[in-house]
Amino acid sequence: MPQFPFARRLAAAGALLAASTSPVALAQATPAEREVRTWAASCAACHNTEGRSLGGMPALAGRSADDLYRALIEFRTGKRPATVMHQHARGYTEDELRRIADWFASVKIAR
Amino acid sequence: MTALDRRHFLLAAGAGAGSLALSGCASFSQRPLARVVVIGGGYGGATAAKYLKLWEPRLEVTLVERNEAFVSCPISNLVLAGTERIENLTVRYDGLGRHGVRVVRDEAVAIDYERRVVRLARGDALPWDRLVVAPGIDFLYSQIPGLESPQAQEQVLHAWRAGPQTVELRRRLEAMPDGGTFAISIPRAPYRCPPGPYERASVVADYFRKAKPRSKLLILDANPDVTSKPALFKAVWAERYKGIVEYRPNSELVEFDLRNRTARLQVEDVKADLFNVIPPQRAGRIAEGLITVNRQWVGVEFLGFESQKIPGVHVIGDAIAAAPAMPKSGFMANNHAKVAAAAVIARITGQPVSESPIIANTCYSFLTTTEAVHVASVHKYDPKQKTLVPVPGAGGLSPGRTELEGQYAYAWARNIWADALG
Numbered sequence: 001m002p003q004f005p006f007a008r009r010l011a012a013a014g015a016l017l018a019a020s021t022s023p024v025a026l027a028q029a030t031p032a033e034r035e036v037r038t039w040a041a042s043c044a045a046c047h048n049t050e051g052r053s054l055g056g057m058p059a060l061a062g063r064s065a066d067d068l069y070r071a072l073i074e075f076r077t078g079k080r081p082a083t084v085m086h087q088h089a090r091g092y093t094e095d096e097l098r099r100i101a102d103w104f105a106s107v108k109i110a111r
Numbered sequence: 112m113t114a115l116d117r118r119h120f121l122l123a124a125g126a127g128a129g130s131l132a133l134s135g136c137a138s139f140s141q142r143p144l145a146r147v148v149v150i151g152g153g154y155g156g157a158t159a160a161k162y163l164k165l166w167e168p169r170l171e172v173t174l175v176e177r178n179e180a181f182v183s184c185p186i187s188n189l190v191l192a193g194t195e196r197i198e199n200l201t202v203r204y205d206g207l208g209r210h211g212v213r214v215v216r217d218e219a220v221a222i223d224y225e226r227r228v229v230r231l232a233r234g235d236a237l238p239w240d241r242l243v244v245a246p247g248i249d250f251l252y253s254q255i256p257g258l259e260s261p262q263a264q265e266q267v268l269h270a271w272r273a274g275p276q277t278v279e280l281r282r283r284l285e286a287m288p289d290g291g292t293f294a295i296s297i298p299r300a301p302y303r304c305p306p307g308p309y310e311r312a313s314v315v316a317d318y319f320r321k322a323k324p325r326s327k328l329l330i331l332d333a334n335p336d337v338t339s340k341p342a343l344f345k346a347v348w349a350e351r352y353k354g355i356v357e358y359r360p361n362s363e364l365v366e367f368d369l370r371n372r373t374a375r376l377q378v379e380d381v382k383a384d385l386f387n388v389i390p391p392q393r394a395g396r397i398a399e400g401l402i403t404v405n406r407q408w409v410g411v412e413f414l415g416f417e418s419q420k421i422p423g424v425h426v427i428g429d430a431i432a433a434a435p436a437m438p439k440s441g442f443m444a445n446n447h448a449k450v451a452a453a454a455v456i457a458r459i460t461g462q463p464v465s466e467s468p469i470i471a472n473t474c475y476s477f478l479t480t481t482e483a484v485h486v487a488s489v490h491k492y493d494p495k496q497k498t499l500v501p502v503p504g505a506g507g508l509s510p511g512r513t514e515l516e517g518q519y520a521y522a523w524a525r526n527i528w529a530d531a532l533g
Contacts, residue, residue, distance in 0.1 A: 034166075034453060035465045041162065041449040042471050045442050048526040049165070049533070056522020083509065083516055084473055084487050091471065091489025091505030 036099045039092075043100070050107045065105035072097040143171035145459045148229050148239040150219045150397055152176030152204060155428030155444030156245030157531040160212045162452040163243075170459070173237055174207060175229065177218040178274075181532055184304060185441050185475075186524050187273035191281050192314035193322075194480045200273060200524075206533045219397050224421050241455050244409075244418075244426045245444070246395025247272070248303050251407075254391050257367035266369060267388050271303060280387060284315065287385050289323035294383035296364045296374060298391040299333040301408075303429045303439045306339035306486070308332075308389055310476040313344065316352040317479045328356045329383060331374060333363035339438070340476060340486055340508060347478040347512065364388060394430035404432035413492060413499045414464050415454025416447050425451040434499040437490060438472060445527060446470035468492050470499065475520035483516040484509035 029037065040051070043060065047053050051060025060068065074080035075089035076097070089097065147170050149160045160174040181202045189195035204214045218232040222244075228236040250269060252258050258267055268283075270276040287293060293315065297308040312330050319326040337344050337358070348356040366375040367388065374381045374388075393407035401418050403410035409426045410419040413434055418424040428444035437443055450468045457464045473487045488506035490499040509516060 031463055031465065034457070034462070035467065037166070038449055038453045038465060039469050042446050042469065044449075044530045045445045045471070045527050046473065046523050049161075049530045054525050054529050056518065057526055083513075083519060084485055087487045087505060087507045088471055088473075088489060089505075091491070091502040092469065096469070 036103045040100050040103045051104045060104040061107040062109035065102045068101035068104055069098055144169040145240040146171045147241050148237050149174045149243040151245035153247050154441035154531055155448045158445045158448035159243045159452050160207055161210050162449050164210045164212050167456045173213045173215055175215050175217055175219045182273040184273045187277050188311045188314050190277050192318045192480050197278050202528050202532045242424045244398050245428045246398045246430050248392040248429050249396050250390040251393055252390055255367055257369055263369055267386050269389055271389050283385055290325040291384035292327040293385045294329040294331055296388040297332045298389055300338045302392050305438050306474055306476040309337055309344045313347055313478045314480055316355045319355055330358045331362040332360050335360050343484045398430050401426055408432035416451040427451050436501045440472055440474050442472045445531060478512040481517045482512040482514050483520040484512050
């Protein structure tokens, strides 16, 4: 049975996020940027804020935009096996998936 | 001109003159752009408070929450099954402080919409320029004669808000003798977490199967059929829990006879050794003045979750009259919160509110203590219907229960707790 002694990890992740110069905090974001940021925020319900997964789900933050987009399209067509992602990817147009992939790729991560 | 309008004006003037680097304001101890108060620190409210600060650091964001810590309803049925501990589903509110959210531990007792303040049980009233109300649910015990008193409610638990009742119901399940009958009463939809009662029945049956195999589990459902994932639940009951689980549709509880431990349904009386009555529900009491639908739920518009009754007040989570095929789930509340936060920021900064929100849902349910299934959906705004509607061809169910999805259910929980509170 997986157990959850993870409060410390959660705190560390939060501190990192608060300290990062994240793309989401740009006050002058354009309407298009704010739109895709809100779409991408939906994904955070499984992949954590800005796609900084704590584990068990793939991290999306700072990944290659083309890799993310290809994965989403392959989920959509059924080429890539999935438990749930094919059902989500089919809810978005190719253009929406492209913009979401680009947004996650733009998230700064410590290397 | 209201105070807020004045700020708008100054902002616009500053931007027009090109003399203000707006993003730099946050680091100075200047007056905030606006004050936003969030009532309720569950899946919806905590997420809203965090994202308001994340996306617009110049806001002053105050979260009012009466409990010391967040306790997750998702996963809590495994506490009843004995494979998980409530401590592991509990997250403190400290993480929100690191994002600059002011967390006030108090109870919001009234909202003054005229003066735009939230009155608290103990502390000073909180003024707001925009308000986010995320009150969750309250229980309509008035609809169940016999269970109106607090004493009766202590004897017949709901365990439908995770916390002390969850722990106490587990204790009573352990105390029930092998060969006893446990009955779960489910109210008519809509209620919080559509698959939750059936998940509860399944994982408690898994506990009975291992620990007290002569016991029975009776599901008394007010609805005509299982309201979520019906084929998946019925399959596991017929196969793995054969002889333990009995499902009775159209079995609405109309009265409870505490002395004789008997549930009175419309058509019959049912006795059991232990009852779990999940009562009918409505929006949490603090949202009373915002209720517009069936005297139960708060009507909102779906571009920003703004109340249909009172402008400037956004309502999210289980308390709203949901859009078509939108379940009352923690995942949905988390997604409502982000659309609402974006709209609050747009309104305050004088920008257009996006007319194309897209949100999603994935609800995992455990069918055994290790194997889970999901139901998923994607919801897009339809300008003709003026609501969020499920995208045809998207979403769906698991083909069957797997341990892999059990692991994903846990991973989902860890990540959404971090997304909302970390």
